[in-house]
Amino acid sequence: MTTINPKKVEPYSVKGSLRRKLFNSKTLILMCVPAIIYFIAFSYAPLPGIYVAFVNYNYRKGIFASPFVGLKNFDFVAKSGKLWTLTQNTILFNLAFILLDNLLAVTVAILLKEIQSKSFRKVSQTMMFLPYFISQVLVGLLVFSLLNSDTGFLNVILKGLGAEPLRLYKTGDPWPIIIILVHLWQKTGYNSVVYFAAIMGIDDSIIEASMIDGANGWQKIRYIILPSLKPTVVILLLFALGGIVKGDFGLFWNLVGRNPILYNKVDIIEMFVYRATVSDFNFSTASAVGLYQSLIGFILVLTVNAIVKKIEPDYSLF
Amino acid sequence: MKKILALLLASIMVLSLCSVSFAEDISVENAEAVWAEKWADVDTSKHVVINYMTTGDAPKTGANAEMLAQLNAILTEKVNAELNIVWISWTDYLANYNLRIASMDGTIDLIGSSTDWLDAWPNAKRGGFLELDKEMLEKYAPVTYATVPQEHWDVCTYEGDIYFIPEDNYSQWTNHGFAYRLDWAKEAGLENGCQTWDDLTTYVKYVKATYGDQLIALWDTDGTAYPAGGYICSFAKWRNIDGLASGAIWGGYLDDPYTINCLYLVETDKLVEYAKLMKEWDELGVWPTDVLSNTGADNRLEFRQGKTALEQHHTQTWTGLVSPLASTDNTMYLNDEDCDVGFYYWGKEAGYVTRDLVTHGVAAVSAASANPERTLMVYDLLRNDKECYDLFNYGLEGRSYAIDENGYRYTPDTYVADNDSISTNWWWGRNDALEIPSAAMNWDAINALYEEYDQIAVMYPYEAFVFDNTMVQSYINQCNEIYNTYMKYICFGQYSGTAEEIVAEFQDALRAAGVDEVTAELQAQINATYGK
Numbered sequence: 115m116t117t118i119n120p121k122k123v124e125p126y127s128v129k130g131s132l133r134r135k136l137f138n139s140k141t142l143i144l145m146c147v148p149a150i151i152y153f154i155a156f157s158y159a160p161l162p163g164i165y166v167a168f169v170n171y172n173y174r175k176g177i178f179a180s181p182f183v184g185l186k187n188f189d190f191v192a193k194s195g196k197l198w199t200l201t202q203n204t205i206l207f208n209l210a211f212i213l214l215d216n217l218l219a220v221t222v223a224i225l226l227k228e229i230q231s232k233s234f235r236k237v238s239q240t241m242m243f244l245p246y247f248i249s250q251v252l253v254g255l256l257v258f259s260l261l262n263s264d265t266g267f268l269n270v271i272l273k274g275l276g277a278e279p280l281r282l283y284k285t286g287d288p289w290p291i292i293i294i295l296v297h298l299w300q301k302t303g304y305n306s307v308v309y310f311a312a313i314m315g316i317d318d319s320i321i322e323a324s325m326i327d328g329a330n331g332w333q334k335i336r337y338i339i340l341p342s343l344k345p346t347v348v349i350l351l352l353f354a355l356g357g358i359v360k361g362d363f364g365l366f367w368n369l370v371g372r373n374p375i376l377y378n379k380v381d382i383i384e385m386f387v388y389r390a391t392v393s394d395f396n397f398s399t400a401s402a403v404g405l406y407q408s409l410i411g412f413i414l415v416l417t418v419n420a421i422v423k424k425i426e427p428d429y430s431l432f
Numbered sequence: 433m434k435k436i437l438a439l440l441l442a443s444i445m446v447l448s449l450c451s452v453s454f455a456e457d458i459s460v461e462n463a464e465a466v467w468a469e470k471w472a473d474v475d476t477s478k479h480v481v482i483n484y485m486t487t488g489d490a491p492k493t494g495a496n497a498e499m500l501a502q503l504n505a506i507l508t509e510k511v512n513a514e515l516n517i518v519w520i521s522w523t524d525y526l527a528n529y530n531l532r533i534a535s536m537d538g539t540i541d542l543i544g545s546s547t548d549w550l551d552a553w554p555n556a557k558r559g560g561f562l563e564l565d566k567e568m569l570e571k572y573a574p575v576t577y578a579t580v581p582q583e584h585w586d587v588c589t590y591e592g593d594i595y596f597i598p599e600d601n602y603s604q605w606t607n608h609g610f611a612y613r614l615d616w617a618k619e620a621g622l623e624n625g626c627q628t629w630d631d632l633t634t635y636v637k638y639v640k641a642t643y644g645d646q647l648i649a650l651w652d653t654d655g656t657a658y659p660a661g662g663y664i665c666s667f668a669k670w671r672n673i674d675g676l677a678s679g680a681i682w683g684g685y686l687d688d689p690y691t692i693n694c695l696y697l698v699e700t701d702k703l704v705e706y707a708k709l710m711k712e713w714d715e716l717g718v719w720p721t722d723v724l725s726n727t728g729a730d731n732r733l734e735f736r737q738g739k740t741a742l743e744q745h746h747t748q749t750w751t752g753l754v755s756p757l758a759s760t761d762n763t764m765y766l767n768d769e770d771c772d773v774g775f776y777y778w779g780k781e782a783g784y785v786t787r788d789l790v791t792h793g794v795a796a797v798s799a800a801s802a803n804p805e806r807t808l809m810v811y812d813l814l815r816n817d818k819e820c821y822d823l824f825n826y827g828l829e830g831r832s833y834a835i836d837e838n839g840y841r842y843t844p845d846t847y848v849a850d851n852d853s854i855s856t857n858w859w860w861g862r863n864d865a866l867e868i869p870s871a872a873m874n875w876d877a878i879n880a881l882y883e884e885y886d887q888i889a890v891m892y893p894y895e896a897f898v899f900d901n902t903m904v905q906s907y908i909n910q911c912n913e914i915y916n917t918y919m920k921y922i923c924f925g926q927y928s929g930t931a932e933e934i935v936a937e938f939q940d941a942l943r944a945a946g947v948d949e950v951t952a953e954l955q956a957q958i959n960a961t962y963g964k
Binding site for chain 2: 172173258263283371372376378386389392394396397
């Protein structure tokens with residue numbers, strides 16, 4: 115048995131004047147600078163631009179000199195009568211994505227960790243990662259080549275076997291499942307990386323100790339790995355909830371596109387707004403919709419964060 | 433003293449008389465003299481680049497670069513400017529086109545636009561285009577200004593300002609219809625080609641049965657062209673108001689054009705009839721099974737190669753299809769010597785077509801342009817200077833084109849399209865006064881159709897009408913979305929249930945989306961414009 119002899123670490127001084135504190139944390143601050151600049155430039159500086167959602171935007175006058183029209187730009191979404199269905203669809207799809215994404219990603223990460231051969235692990239990880247880099251336009255074409263009625267891979271095989279071809283582009287019902295499957299195929303490899311990293315970060319001595327105590331493989335996962343992943347899961351979940359009202363336009367548009375038989379089953383806010391405004395090119399309407407989505411996302415994050423804080427204060431974001 | 437004053441007055445009068453008569457006679461023939469006079473005091477000491485924005489895919493041929501170099505040498509000599517073409521490629525062209533105008537960063541000067549297929553009015557109203565006053569046009573684009581009649585300037589005017597220059601002296605027809613294989617129609621027993629929709633149905637049945645196996649599809653459409661309006665207008669004399677939305681939803685009957693209606697609410701019977709017919713076509717297999725997701729197809733190219741049998745577009749496109757030599761892609765003529773292409777235009781059965789809008793092609797100056805004066809000067813040269821015009825429209829003489837003894841343009845033997853062709857997509861400043869007809873065109877067929885049109889053509893009744901959409905744009909967007917959704921069901925027979933049901937559903941959805949509010953607003957503004 116080896117004795118654990120932790121190295122003595124000098125704690126950061128958090129006492130003294132502000133200047134002293136800043137000086138003491140200069141390395142940390144320096145490391146944060148790129149992120150701080152990023153958020154100032156892309157998140158905080160453009161905030162006043164939200165005002166564009168309340169004006170009749172004129173290119174030459176600019177955002178702040180254009181005539182103010184109040185909530186008129188929000189009319190468009192409200193008047194469609196579809197707002198609630200669209201919001202519901204968007205949220206349900208995202209919930210499915212978030213739950214299945216995390217479930218599958220954790221599973222894959224654990225499986226990867228259990229693979230003993232390093233080269234096999236690398237190869238399988240890379241192969242799962244690759245779909246993430248395929249543009250969604252290509253994904254849309256791949257799916258069409260796979261599923262279309264006349265020349266699709268699936269139907270050519272079915273016809274060859276003497277079966278009736280599946281007319282998937284003429285019926286909307288299977289599309290929620292197809293979209294989720296494609297999404298998972300594309301994203302799982304990428305998502306599992308975060309969890310894989312978290313698992314690799316678990317102190318080996320804890321796992322070794324559990325093995326010595328007689329834990330089997332399943333117990334190791336159940337009592338050591340999963341609890342260690344909990345903070346990561348919660349944080350990723352909170353981040354994901356912020357965008358729950360924002361649909362993955364690229365995925366939906368490229369898979370379903372302009373085909374109403376399909377989109378009537380899987381319509382999300384982005385798709386509707388695109389179809390209804392692409393010929394109008396109105397920044398103000400688009401911003402109004404964006405603002406609506408962000409507000410709902412903001413409220414959701416605050417609520418869930420408050421709940422998390424109640425249950426497990428350490429895991430909350432703020 | 434009196435004498436001198438009288439002499440002075442007299443000479444002023446004589447001078448002004450001269451200038452008046454001079455202005456009346458301005459044409460491309462005396463353009464040089466006009467420019468010499470008007471531009472004498474314009475300061476062109478600084479060399480500028482005029483960026484001309486057009487839709488289309490940038491050509492990569494050597495001839496194109498050479499043509500631009502020669503053109504720029506001339507432009508530099510005449511107005512110390514050079515031209516650079518900014519291309520907005522066809523993928524999502526409208527969104528990218530509007531975005532480029534909206535960016536207002538001064539990287540474009542001259543903009544090609546249109547009130548019916550590119551958003552000329554919305555961009556003008558949102559402040560994307562520079563207001564062009566008469567003095568400015570008269571000074572910097574004097575030949576164009578003098579040759580465009582006042583009534584055509586009027587239709588480019590909104591709240592007292594001229595926003596663009598119309599391409600109003602170029603003969604073309606952009607009314608839509610079906611181009612089809614006339615030789616196959618004759619084989620099907622239609623000696624005079626397709627004269628009615630029944631003939632078209634006879635034609636598709638025959639072609640499907642006889643040539644179905646050799647074709648990719650009869651019509652390899654992506655399901656985004658909707659001939660429903662064309663079908664109804666083959667029986668009812670109707671004209672829609674252009675430029676409201678991508679869908680042609682509102683308009684009026686030609687015998688009473690200023691009573692506004694929604695076509696799809698007042699012509700229920702015809703729409704049901706059409707939905708039934710298209711269900712028949714769908715079951716016949718006129719288009720691919722997954723027509724609504726068939727986005728990768730290029731039907732026109734396939735038609736040129738003899739692999740499809742229908743192409744839905746306008747007369748101008750048909751003129752290229754009916755002329756064997758007009759395109760190297762027209763290989764259907766090589767493989768089949770009987771090949772011939774007919775055109776069934778919307779309105780044929782009712783016996784009318786609408787003349788092109790003079791604003792179907794217009795040129796505007798970007799509000800962010802640093803050199804609006806020089807932009808207008810360059811435009812005036814491109815439209816009215818023979819040398820510039822030939823270069824910009826036809827390319828290099830002897831390489832891109834040659835002229836035969838009858839004065840027709842043809843491609844020389846050494847011509848290789850990949851190397852010697854040019855393309856500038858100059859659809860906003862062509863000029864019949866300088867056009868050289870192409871020997872490659874099948875003028876017999878084209879002129880016969882043009883003569884037929886001339887007999888039955890009517891004017892577009894809403895030319896002077898510019899709609900203020902502020903109050904109802906959100907309704908228009910909703911209706912347009914409904915229209916685009918249901919047209920796909922109806923025009924390609926993709927509905928379950930009966931034709932009556934899908935049409936009723938479409939009409940209910942339109943009403944719920946506010947179609948009547950838009951009709952009422954249009955009616956009110958039409959009344960104000962035409963004093964009904």
